[in-house]
Amino acid sequence: MFCNQCEQTAKGIACTKIGVCGKSDEVAALQDLLTYAVQGLSLVATEGRKVGVIDAAVNQFTVQAVFACLTNVDFDPRRFQNWLNRTVELREALKGKVKAAGGNVEFTAPAASFMPAPALDGLVSQGQRLDFMNSLDTNEDLRSLKQITVYGLRGLAAYADHAAILGKEDDSIYAYIHETMAELTKSGQSLEQLVGMTLKCGEVNLKAMELLDAGNTGTYGHPVPTAVPLGVKAGKAILISGHDLRDLELLLKQTEGKGINIYTHGEMLPTHGYPELKKYSHFFGHFGTAWQNQAKEFPQFPGAILFTTNCIQKPADSYKANVFTTGLVGWPDLIHIGDDKDFAPVIKRALELPGFAADEDKGSVLTGFARNTVLGVADKVIDAVKSKAIRHFFLVGGCDGAKPGRNYYTEFVEKVPADCMILTLACGKFRFFDKKLGDIGGIPRLLDVGQCNDAYSAIQIAVALAGAFNCGVNDLPLSMVLSWYEQKAVVILLTLFSLGIKDIRLGPSLPAFISPNVLNVLVENFACKPIAATPEEDLKAILG
Ligand code: SF4
Numbered sequence: 382m383f384c385n386q387c388e389q390t391a392k393g394i395a396c397t398k399i400g401v402c403g404k405s406d407e408v409a410a411l412q413d414l415l416t417y418a419v420q421g422l423s424l425v426a427t428e429g430r431k432v433g434v435i436d437a438a439v440n441q442f443t444v445q446a447v448f449a450c451l452t453n454v455d456f457d458p459r460r461f462q463n464w465l466n467r468t469v470e471l472r473e474a475l476k477g478k479v480k481a482a483g484g485n486v487e488f489t490a491p492a493a494s495f496m497p498a499p500a501l502d503g504l505v506s507q508g509q510r511l512d513f514m515n516s517l518d519t520n521e522d523l524r525s526l527k528q529i530t531v532y533g534l535r536g537l538a539a540y541a542d543h544a545a546i547l548g549k550e551d552d553s554i555y556a557y558i559h560e561t562m563a564e565l566t567k568s569g570q571s572l573e574q575l576v577g578m579t580l581k582c583g584e585v586n587l588k589a590m591e592l593l594d595a596g597n598t599g600t601y602g603h604p605v606p607t608a609v610p611l612g613v614k615a616g617k618a619i620l621i622s623g624h625d626l627r628d629l630e631l632l633l634k635q636t637e638g639k640g641i642n643i644y645t646h647g648e649m650l651p652t653h654g655y656p657e658l659k660k661y662s663h664f665f666g667h668f669g670t671a672w673q674n675q676a677k678e679f680p681q682f683p684g685a686i687l688f689t690t691n692c693i694q695k696p697a698d699s700y701k702a703n704v705f706t707t708g709l710v711g712w713p714d715l716i717h718i719g720d721d722k723d724f725a726p727v728i729k730r731a732l733e734l735p736g737f738a739a740d741e742d743k744g745s746v747l748t749g750f751a752r753n754t755v756l757g758v759a760d761k762v763i764d765a766v767k768s769k770a771i772r773h774f775f776l777v778g779g780c781d782g783a784k785p786g787r788n789y790y791t792e793f794v795e796k797v798p799a800d801c802m803i804l805t806l807a808c809g810k811f812r813f814f815d816k817k818l819g820d821i822g823g824i825p826r827l828l829d830v831g832q833c834n835d836a837y838s839a840i841q842i843a844v845a846l847a848g849a850f851n852c853g854v855n856d857l858p859l860s861m862v863l864s865w866y867e868q869k870a871v872v873i874l875l876t877l878f879s880l881g882i883k884d885i886r887l888g889p890s891l892p893a894f895i896s897p898n899v900l901n902v903l904v905e906n907f908a909c910k911p912i913a914a915t916p917e918e919d920l921k922a923i924l925g
């Protein structure tokens with residue numbers, strides 16, 4: 382296997398025997414093969430668009446298949462076998478439609494005529510023979526840009542899928558994914574062309590994130606500031622993890638009146654701020670911290686656990702029987718709740734388990750500071766900046782991860798001077814989310830904008846502040862100190878680059894798939910830099 386797509390990749394180079402994430406050699410090969418098969422489907426879909434053939438099932442399938450290859454989503458070989466067979470079924474059916482419409486269905490790229498082996502071991506051999514990530518280009522820099530694009534596409538597909546679940550779609554996003562997947566079957570592009578292709582991925586992702594924002598706020602209302610209990614309530618319990626608000630809503634509906642309290646974990650924390658979710662009286666609080674602490678925290682939870690897409694860790698045998706998956710998430714041996722979203726097995730398990738014996742108060746944290754809330758107090762914020770009550774804003778956002786070195790972010794937040802505000806989003810916040818940082822003129826100093834899925838909201842806040850100060854985002858007293866872990870973060874970074882945002886500090890380490898020359902391009906154009914060895918150094922460089 383060869384996988385270098387996430388921050389915890391082995392030795393900072395690549396996982397070659399087994400994934401640090403727990404991904405097997407077998408699943409890595411199947412993911413490579415699926416990516417290759419989707420390239421074939423994309424070639425046909427791109428030809429189809431030229432003759433007016435747009436297939437909704439192909440579009441939705443594409444984003445799901447691409448998303449399934451994101452880090453910590455699906456570890457189940459059987460599910461990949463189904464994805465592969467379905468890709469080829471859809472491709473052949475689409476060829477028929479394209480041909481009937483007068484389009485071209487003759488392709489030189491072998492991906493367009495790939496036939497999956499009948500059994501799993503044959504598929505694994507097919508995937509292994511591809512050496513997909515290394516075969517993208519023989520030139521190190523061009524290969525690096527193509528890898529960034531493949532990973533960016535995985536992040537983009539994730540956001541497009543989250544949006545589609547809430548009924549928000551745009552064919553330009555599907556068209557871009559198909560065109561780019563098809564383009565990646567070719568060689569001979571110039572460095573400039575591939576830089577353009579990479580940045581375009583970020584630009585298209587802004588659209589996907591805007592759709593997701595519209596889906597979330599249109600369905601569940603704009604988040605409002607909400608105190609989320611960190612303690613527990615006596616009684617039966619279900620914990621929900623991942624990112625999917627629709628799954629949470631359906632779980633809340635199906636558990637109403639059953640005497641079960643619902644707790645969030647990881648990236649589900651900000652869902653407590655949505656009016657149409659917080660209205661459920663049994664939607665109680667938040668248990669634990671970030672995705673990477675599942676193995677430590679889940680054994681302490683005396684109820685059922687539901688994983689929605691995405692960010693799953695291998696559950697240990699001690700609590701495996703309590704864990705269920707849904708959406709794109711899969712792990713062999715776990716019960717998967719299918720598209721009917723009937724959570725009865727989860728509810729049954731929660732009722733069998735003891736639940737919490739007694740109430741325990743562990744205080745609370747605030748969430749719900751998405752764009753509507755923050756911009757609702759924009760006048761106050763602007764006045765505070767003008768009167769110098771607020772000196773600087775920091776966006777300390779991004780993912781958490783398992784490797785050491787991420788204490789930088791905790792210390793950074795602790796050391797930010799008291800006249801500065803901190804906006805945060807995504808799961809990196811669990812390094813500091815419960816710190817009591819006080820307020821400036823009644824506005825809390827630490828504002829949780831939401832999930833990584835809400836990066837659009839943070840961008841809108843920055844754009845609106847720039848508008849109010851009549852300057853560009855780069856001229857605001859705002860610095861971005863980001864942490865990355867997987868491909869959702871990669872595509873958000875590409876989006877920030879596509880918006881021309883400069884001086885981003887990135888850590889805890891730089892991606893293994895960025896070659897030295899490509900890094901130079903990013904440094905020259907965007908002044909993007911790694912975080913310094915200590916937060917003090919970065920704070921001094923930023924604040925003087
Ligand atoms: Fe390794 Fe990350 Fe790939 Fe898992 S996703 S195999 S940890 S690089």
Ligand code: SF3
Nearest residue numbers: 692780781807808833
């Ligand atoms: Fe990323 Fe898995 Fe934390 Fe949603 S998606 S932020 S790691």
